[in-house]
Amino acid sequence: MAEFDVFERNFVESISTIEQKVRHYGVISLDTEFPGCLRVTPRDAPSYRRYKDMRLNVLRTKLIQVGMTLSDDNGNVGGSWQFNLSDFVPESDNHALESIALLRSSGIDFERFSAEGVGGSRLAMWLGGFLMRHRQRLKWVTFHGLYDLGYLVAMVTRQPLPADALGFHWVVRRMFGRWVYDLKVVAEGNGFRGYGLERLARHFGVLRSAGVAHQAGSDSLLTAELFGKLRQMGVRVESFEGFVYGIDGSIRVPDACLAPVPCVMLHRPAAATCVMVQRPMVDCVPPFVGFAAYGGGDRVYGV
Numbered sequence: 001m002a003e004f005d006v007f008e009r010n011f012v013e014s015i016s017t018i019e020q021k022v023r024h025y026g027v028i029s030l031d032t033e034f035p036g037c038l039r040v041t042p043r044d045a046p047s048y049r050r051y052k053d054m055r056l057n058v059l060r061t062k063l064i065q066v067g068m069t070l071s072d073d074n075g076n077v078g079g080s081w082q083f084n085l086s087d088f089v090p091e092s093d094n095h096a097l098e099s100i101a102l103l104r105s106s107g108i109d110f111e112r113f114s115a116e117g118v119g120g121s122r123l124a125m126w127l128g129g130f131l132m133r134h135r136q137r138l139k140w141v142t143f144h145g146l147y148d149l150g151y152l153v154a155m156v157t158r159q160p161l162p163a164d165a166l167g168f169h170w171v172v173r174r175m176f177g178r179w180v181y182d183l184k185v186v187a188e189g190n191g192f193r194g195y196g197l198e199r200l201a202r203h204f205g206v207l208r209s210a211g212v213a214h215q216a217g218s219d220s221l222l223t224a225e226l227f228g229k230l231r232q233m234g235v236r237v238e239s240f241e242g243f244v245y246g247i248d249g250s251i252r253v254p255d256a257c258l259a260p261v262p263c264v265m266l267h268r269p270a271a272a273t274c275v276m277v278q279r280p281m282v283d284c285v286p287p288f289v290g291f292a293a294y295g296g297g298d299r300v301y302g303v
Contacts, residue, residue: 005217006083007116014081015126018070022134025070025078029141029224031216032148033065033103035088036096047248050146051165054246058150059160061095062088063120064108066152067216073139075228080210082217086117106214124155131156131175139179141227143197143219146246149180165247172244173251183226184245186237201226204233 006014022028038060041053062085069080087093090100090110104110142148149172154161156175162168172180187195195203198213206226211218230237242252 004079004081006081006118008086008118008122009116011083011118011122014083015130017079018068018081019130021070021078022130022138025072025076026137027071027073027139027141027224027227029067029069029071029220029227030145030148030152031067031142031219031223032063032151033067033108033214033216034063034099034147034151035061035090035094035103036099038094038096047165047246050246051168054146054150055161055163055168058147058154062093063151063155064088064103064110064113065216066123067218067220069217069220069224071224071228073231075225075232077221077224077228080217080221080224082211082215082220083123084113084117085120085123086114087120089114102214106212108215120155121158124158127152128156135175135177138177139181140176141181141183141223142244143182143200143223143226144184144245145182146244149176149244165249168247169244169249169251173242176251178242178252180242180244180251181227181237181240182243182245183223183230185243186230186235186240188245189240190235197222197226201229204229 004010004014034057037053037057039053039056041050045053064085066083066085067080068083070078072078088095088110100110150161150168153168153171153175157171162171183197183200187193187200192200192203197219198208201207201222204226206222206229208218208222209225210221213219227237242250244251
């Protein structure tokens with residue numbers, strides 16, 4: 001299965017193809033590439049520290065690539081796309097030197113991305129609308145996906161991530177729906193502790209069919225093929241629905257928590273604040289105040 005490199009010149013054609021194919025392929029595997037971590041999290045760090053570090057790193061760095069692979073519940077792949085973004089400039093933007101060296105050795109051409117790539121805001125506008133149209137029926141698959149989800153949430157909402165993991169779970173649930181799977185969680189839950197994507201895939205006889213490691217399109221494709229293989233083998237992936245590796249809790253928020261409730265819009269010179277006047281359930285996840293509309297705009301979802 002070939003992957004498709006997406007630059008500005010073929011962006012519209014690529015997203016049109018995705019919009020057509022998603023009608024038949026309802027599983028989307030995701031991967032991102034970013035310029036490393038400014039704050040490195042210790043291996044034995046508690047959940048709250050892992051989330052805080054991710055939040056800071058996402059806030060202070062820029063995405064380089066987004067990979068999306070479409071497949072169905074039987075593991076048949078409908079296509080794989082690698083969005084090469086133009087926003088990151090190594091000479092001026094925050095990064096970890098060793099991460100940039102690794103990405104260069106994996107074939108990332110930063111100069112070409114800067115000149116020909118897709119603007120992050122342009123991708124965010126489409127992705128926000130795509131989520132609104134399709135999220136109710138899609139399944140989302142990652143591997144060690146905390147940073148992948150963090151970057152995409154920040155990109156689409158155009159706001160800093162919630163202050164804690166509880167709020168993050170709520171926003172992920174609100175954006176992506178309930179069917180979110182992290183294959184790192186599935187692996188650990190089945191006794192494969194410490195396995196990375198490549199090692200786990202090889203263990204189950206899944207070989208990389210296109211591209212190289214540390215490129216988002218190829219890694220998302222390998223994730224999709226591994227997900228299909230696990231389901232074919234009878235692994236109960238659904239048992240791990242909603243869990244993201246590295247942080248406690250789950251995005252499995254009660255549906256009643258997502259119902260609209262009254263709110264008051266307070267327009268201020270630099271911001272719009274949504275003030276809650278009612279909660280649907282006492283045990284609901286607290287609202288993410290000031291959550292911007294998907295794909296831009298000024299509306300705030302008071303839910």
